[in-house]
Amino acid sequence: MDPKTVRGFVGNKLSFSEVAPKDGIRMAAEMAPEDVVAIIGASGLRGRGGAGFPTGKKWEFARSQEGTPKYTICNADEGEPGTFKDRLILTDFPELVFAGMAIAGRAVGAEFGILYLRAEYGWLRDHLEAALERCRGANLLGKAILGNKEFNFDIAIRMGSGAYICGEETALLESLEGRRGDARNRIPFPVQAGYLGKPTTVNNVETLAWVPCVLVKGPSWFAAMGTRKAPGAWLFSVSGDCKRPGIYEYPFGTSLRQILSDVGAENAKAVQVGGASGTCVPPAQFDRTLSPGDLATGGSIIVFGPGQDMFAVAENFQHFFADESCGQCIPCRVGNQRLLEAIGRMRKDGLDTDGERNVRQLAQTMTVASKCGLGQMSARAFLAILNNFSGELPGRA
Amino acid sequence: MDAQQTLRTEVEQLVRVHGRGRTALMPILQDLNRAHSYISEDAMLAVSDALNVPRAEVYGVATFYSYFSVKPRGTYVIRVCRTISCAKQPDYHPAIAALFDELGIGFGETTSDGIFSLEQTNCAGMCDQGPSMMVNEDVYIHLTEASVRTILNECRHAALAAKKAQ
Numbered sequence: 001m002d003p004k005t006v007r008g009f010v011g012n013k014l015s016f017s018e019v020a021p022k023d024g025i026r027m028a029a030e031m032a033p034e035d036v037v038a039i040i041g042a043s044g045l046r047g048r049g050g051a052g053f054p055t056g057k058k059w060e061f062a063r064s065q066e067g068t069p070k071y072t073i074c075n076a077d078e079g080e081p082g083t084f085k086d087r088l089i090l091t092d093f094p095e096l097v098f099a100g101m102a103i104a105g106r107a108v109g110a111e112f113g114i115l116y117l118r119a120e121y122g123w124l125r126d127h128l129e130a131a132l133e134r135c136r137g138a139n140l141l142g143k144a145i146l147g148n149k150e151f152n153f154d155i156a157i158r159m160g161s162g163a164y165i166c167g168e169e170t171a172l173l174e175s176l177e178g179r180r181g182d183a184r185n186r187i188p189f190p191v192q193a194g195y196l197g198k199p200t201t202v203n204n205v206e207t208l209a210w211v212p213c214v215l216v217k218g219p220s221w222f223a224a225m226g227t228r229k230a231p232g233a234w235l236f237s238v239s240g241d242c243k244r245p246g247i248y249e250y251p252f253g254t255s256l257r258q259i260l261s262d263v264g265a266e267n268a269k270a271v272q273v274g275g276a277s278g279t280c281v282p283p284a285q286f287d288r289t290l291s292p293g294d295l296a297t298g299g300s301i302i303v304f305g306p307g308q309d310m311f312a313v314a315e316n317f318q319h320f321f322a323d324e325s326c327g328q329c330i331p332c333r334v335g336n337q338r339l340l341e342a343i344g345r346m347r348k349d350g351l352d353t354d355g356e357r358n359v360r361q362l363a364q365t366m367t368v369a370s371k372c373g374l375g376q377m378s379a380r381a382f383l384a385i386l387n388n389f390s391g392e393l394p395g396r397a
Numbered sequence: 398m399d400a401q402q403t404l405r406t407e408v409e410q411l412v413r414v415h416g417r418g419r420t421a422l423m424p425i426l427q428d429l430n431r432a433h434s435y436i437s438e439d440a441m442l443a444v445s446d447a448l449n450v451p452r453a454e455v456y457g458v459a460t461f462y463s464y465f466s467v468k469p470r471g472t473y474v475i476r477v478c479r480t481i482s483c484a485k486q487p488d489y490h491p492a493i494a495a496l497f498d499e500l501g502i503g504f505g506e507t508t509s510d511g512i513f514s515l516e517q518t519n520c521a522g523m524c525d526q527g528p529s530m531m532v533n534e535d536v537y538i539h540l541t542e543a544s545v546r547t548i549l550n551e552c553r554h555a556a557l558a559a560k561k562a563q
Contacts, residue, residue: 001535008525081480081520119464120521122534159427161462164519178422178450180461196420239482239524246525272481302482302524316481320519326461 001123003091009246010088011262015225015233016209017092021099024212025140028103029148036107037063040211043219044231049075049167049204050274050298051373055211058201061191062108065199070110072153073195073202074101075172077118079164080275081320082300085235086205088247090117090124093209094131095140098155100208102141103215105153108201113155116172119162128157164324168372169202171326182328183372206235206299226252230291234299238263240272241305252291256281256301259290265303270310270389275300276317277377280310280384310389314382315343321378332375335366339379350395359386401439407432408443422448426459431533434474434514435466463518471507472559473552476518476531483527492528492540499549512556513549 028036041056062070074097078086089097101113117125132155135141145151163181165171170184173195194200210232214222223231230252236259239245243264250259260268271281273290274297281288281295288295304313322336342359351359363379370376411428415421422444429440436459445452459465477496483489497503500513507514523529526538530545537548 006523006526006536006538078522079520082482082524083520084522084524087522118522119462120518120531120536123536158424161423161427161430162464162518163462175423176420178419178458179454180457237524239527240485245482276481308485313481316479316484320480323519 003124003127006123007091008084008088009244011238011244011246011248014092014235014247014249015213016089016096019096019213019216021093021095021135021212022138022140022146023216024096024099025102026146027215028106029146029151033063033107033109036103036215039219040107040214043214043222044226045207045210045214045222046230046232046292047204048206048210048234048299050080050277050296052292052296055203055207058191058203059104059107061189062110062199062201065192067193067197067199068109069112070108070198071195071200072101072104072108072110072113073169073172073176073200074113074115074155074205074208075167075169075202076115076121076205077160077167077172078121078205079118079167079324080277080298080300081317082237082239082272082275082302083298084237084239085247085299087121087124089205089209089235090121090128094128095135096209096212097205098132098135098141100203100211101155102145102151102153103211104201104203104208106151108199110201111152111154113153114176114195115155115157116160116166116176117157118160118166122159125157125159132157163326164320165326165372165374168374171372172202173200180326182326183374185371227291229293234290234297236290236297236299236301238301238303240301240303241265241268241308242303250290253289255287255289256295257286259301260286260303263301263303265305267306268303269306269308270304270313270385272302272304272313272381273297273300275302276320276381277373279380280313280388282388310385310392311343311347314385315340315347317381318343318378321374325374325378329369329371329375331366331369332371332378335362335370335375336378338362339366339382343382346393348394350393351390356386401443404437404439405443405447408440408447412447417448419448419450422450422455422458426455426465430465434470434472435468437469438467441467469507469511470514471512472556473512473532474514474516476516476521478519478521478523478527478529478531479517480520480524482524483521483529486528488539488541489528491542492530492545495542495545496549499546512553 166181171181318340415424528540
């Protein structure tokens with residue numbers, strides 16, 4: 001199947017289209033590895049998977065580790081509901097992502113990289129293998145990359161098998177090691193003991209695509225796009241009740257209202273920012289901006305139009321979490337199931353004061369006591385909907 | 398050669414491709430799952446012996462991931478995306494009604510001719526172009542009642558042609 005047939009709509013010009021992957025690799029080949037880390041650090045680039053950890057810092061930690069060999073992993077297990085930017089990046093700019101991985105390898109001292117691709121994107125595999133072959137043929141991967149004898153790097157693609165939790169980096173590592181996708185305890189962090197117990201960087205597809213752009217165009221070009229606290233731009237996946245769903249690039253600090261106007265969704269009743277594990281924003285807050293200090297996001301925007309039943313939305317998200325919980329810890333395994341049942345009941349019978357106290361307590365327990373981000377975040381959407389749209393419940397109007 | 402021996406030979410071939418370490422477990426299970434549409438008990442035993450991984454752990458991995466199955470499935474596994482952006486599209490319910498109508502089965506079931514299994518999947522990443530579904534590894538977007546019927550017919554013809562060719 002040709003990935004271009006499901007490419008979808010891109011709403012504005014993407015910075016990725018302005019950078020040749022080869023130029024980024026050439027710069028890395030000619031630079032000292034510590035200078036590569038310094039430039040990425042100076043740009044202020046943060047992880048685009050949702051957690052927003054500074055990429056330069058992650059690489060610095062990995063670089064300073066003594067264990068060898070080291071590994072560089074690209075997390076292409078894009079599973080957050082409403083998120084599809086990595087799909088577009090892997091369709092249009094695979095070589096840019098591979099360049100980012102090679103540059104990461106050069107920076108931290110890794111010679112082997114793995115791209116972990118979700119099963120749902122299995123149709124992208126041949127396309128990506130062909131791009132890898134082109135990179136090898138052009139000496140952008142392989143031995144002595146672009147003539148630098150100390151720059152060796154190659155990439156293998158490994159598939160997921162349908163588990164949202166494997167987007168969590170330690171669960172992803174478990175999966176690569178042939179185990180169930182159960183999140184690990186931290187410490188140690190993957191940069192200390194990751195794949196096969198060796199120092200490992202795990203970066204998101206989009207993060208890695210920005211890397212060659214930052215090298216080629218310079219950290220100040222990157223920083224100039226966003227705000228002082230949150231430099232750079234971000235790819236947003238926009239879906240739901242809007243006229244022009246698709247991929248849009250925005251600098252940090254862009255207001256939600258601006259985005260809604262661009263995608264044709266001025267009449268939105270609510271917007272889910274950050275996917276199922278994100279938060280639900282009511283119209284009174286549409287002037288908030290998308291940036292780490294305000295509305296943090298993994299780049300997912302789902303628009304709900306005037307007719308939507310918000311507790312049906314909450315139930316859909318909750319079903320997702322009950323289904324995708326790995327089952328390892330009780331607050332997440334049982335909590336998500338109980339919350340799903342509670343939402344079903346309240347949609348039918350409404351919610352009295354006692355019931356409300358109970359579900360809020362349950363949500364609090366899940367948030368505080370779950371082992372990984374899945375359980376810690378899964379009640380967020382429901383709580384936001386309860387806080388802003390409880391009038392839609394029976395007996396509350 | 399009996400069925401079990403055939404499977405062991407097949408697993409040995411996969412070991413030659415993917416290696417004998419624990420890291421080969423997922424790729425080997427993925428290949429078996431694709432080739433047979435499921436991972437049988439005999440297959441799990443063969444993998445356990447070949448990789449020297451405890452049987453319970455092979456079973457644990459085979460039952461953790463939603464794309465693996467330890468029960469027989471149809472030649473074509475259909476997975477309809479049920480996550481919000483797809484599920485809220487006007488064509489979502491008509492498309493599902495067409496699936497039920499054409500196949501005569503519900504979610505989690507396999508047709509008696511062994512051609513189709515019907516499942517639901519969480520977000521397939523086609524939120525901007527829903528409703529969507531996967532048919533084995535391919536993805537279909539902008540589903541309608543009519544397009545679902547066309548897709549199923551194409552699969553049916555391909556399955557019958559393959560049977561004839563055997």
